[in-house]
Amino acid sequence: MTTVLVVHDVVLWRKALRCLLHHAGDSLNVLSCGREELRRAACDERPEVYVLDLDCPGSHSLLEELGTVRRPGPDGGHLVVLGRGDRPGALRTAAVAGARGYVDKYGGTDDLPAVVRKVADGGRYIDESLAFGLLQANEIPLSGRELGVLSLAAQGDSVACIARRLNLTNGTVRNYLAAAVRKSGGRNRSHAIRLAHEAGWI
Amino acid sequence: MTTVLVVHDVVLWRKALRCLLHHAGDSLNVLSCGREELRRAACDERPEVYVLDLDCPGSHSLLEELGTVRRPGPDGGHLVVLGRGDRPGALRTAAVAGARGYVDKYGGTDDLPAVVRKVADGGRYIDESLAFGLLQANEIPLSGRELGVLSLAAQGDSVACIARRLNLTNGTVRNYLAAAVRKSGGRNRSHAIRLAHEAGWI
Numbered sequence: 276m277t278t279v280l281v282v283h284d285v286v287l288w289r290k291a292l293r294c295l296l297h298h299a300g301d302s303l304n305v306l307s308c309g310r311e312e313l314r315r316a317a318c319d320e321r322p323e324v325y326v327l328d329l330d331c332p333g334s335h336s337l338l339e340e341l342g343t344v345r346r347p348g349p350d351g352g353h354l355v356v357l358g359r360g361d362r363p364g365a366l367r368t369a370a371v372a373g374a375r376g377y378v379d380k381y382g383g384t385d386d387l388p389a390v391v392r393k394v395a396d397g398g399r400y401i402d403e404s405l406a407f408g409l410l411q412a413n414e415i416p417l418s419g420r421e422l423g424v425l426s427l428a429a430q431g432d433s434v435a436c437i438a439r440r441l442n443l444t445n446g447t448v449r450n451y452l453a454a455a456v457r458k459s460g461g462r463n464r465s466h467a468i469r470l471a472h473e474a475g476w477i
Numbered sequence: 478m479t480t481v482l483v484v485h486d487v488v489l490w491r492k493a494l495r496c497l498l499h500h501a502g503d504s505l506n507v508l509s510c511g512r513e514e515l516r517r518a519a520c521d522e523r524p525e526v527y528v529l530d531l532d533c534p535g536s537h538s539l540l541e542e543l544g545t546v547r548r549p550g551p552d553g554g555h556l557v558v559l560g561r562g563d564r565p566g567a568l569r570t571a572a573v574a575g576a577r578g579y580v581d582k583y584g585g586t587d588d589l590p591a592v593v594r595k596v597a598d599g600g601r602y603i604d605e606s607l608a609f610g611l612l613q614a615n616e617i618p619l620s621g622r623e624l625g626v627l628s629l630a631a632q633g634d635s636v637a638c639i640a641r642r643l644n645l646t647n648g649t650v651r652n653y654l655a656a657a658v659r660k661s662g663g664r665n666r667s668h669a670i671r672l673a674h675e676a677g678w679i
Contacts, residue, residue, distance in 0.1 A: 287583075292493050295492060295493045380488065381487060
């Protein structure tokens with residue numbers, strides 16, 4: 276029996292994904308939670324596989340949070356992400372976070388439960404469309420931290436708020452933002468956010 | 478046996494919603510399609526209930542399209558929408574389109590299949606959180622057409638492209654856009670789009 280934890284902001288998608296995984300056979304014990312409950316659920320349930328949607332707002336920082344939450348070592352739980360080919364930035368952050376399964380929400384594999392089982396058994400899976408997205412990700416000039424900080428700024432978080440969430444000082448956050456603006460070729464912060472959105476980096 | 482058609486851009490959510498509705502009992506025959514197949518599916522399958530996510534890009538124009546696709550009369554198929562309280566504009570467009578079921582994706586009813594069955598039987602359902610959103614919708618200064626045109630412009634569609642999609646002349650689209658900019662208090666088109674996004678109108 277493999278314990279799977281579905282992490283999603285939208286309650287309806289949590290329920291629907293749980294249904295999809297649950298009805299695929301007896302071998303998956305499927306739980307779900309929102310971002311706020313992630314730490315507690317990871318601690319209590321010790322899932323073997325996490326399933327995470329890269330389209331959730333703030334998925335960059337959610338992936339970072341998952342990194343601090345998963346138990347260390349190979350048994351700390353594997354990661355399957357649900358993504359799309361036109362958002363290479365999120366795919367790269369997932370790769371850095373050690374994701375082993377990449378499923379295209381827009382028409383990838385027909386069998387998500389099989390991917391979850393494969394990853395639980397130590398295997399890997401990637402939909403072809405996302406593989407191309409990951410190739411593009413190599414061309415993104417911003418570092419993972421710069422993408423993470425910029426994506427939080429894009430949600431309207433203030434410098435102080437971003438600093439608190441990521442355990443950084445205000446000055447460090449300002450430095451990351453300045454680097455993100457410079458490297459993206461933006462005129463200012465909001466221009467950089469627009470360019471990064473258009474390119475699928477955040 | 479009630480035939481239900483789930484309309485969604487994201488293939489994974491189509492599958493997951495179909496699973497959720499299918500496993501709730503024997504009384505629902507659940508089909509799904511993307512926007513492009515809507516007309517053919519509506520014609521071939523004659524669904525009694527349509528389920529539509531208001532967060533799909535271009536949901537304003539999708540609701541208009543659904544209006545032209547549904548057969549006339551009370552047996553033309555009822556509409557259940559999946560929405561959120563902070564997007565009153567989409568809720569208003571759904572109300573204008575005659576939606577009879579309103580389910581909050583962020584934690585509304587636990588029983589979507591029951592809502593679908595109720596609406597199929599001629600009933601109505603609304604989650605409390607969405608009812609408040611609908612109240613706010615009355616305060617939106619833009620007309621439904623202006624919202625629809627502005628939401629297509631927000632996706633990056635050109636005036637000529639919007640005109641083709643909505644069967645309007647280029648001049649009419651420009652007039653709607655000008656009215657949308659004026660009524661929203663925006664300085665120009667992109668400022669109006671930003672204001673409309675922030676207010677949850679589109």
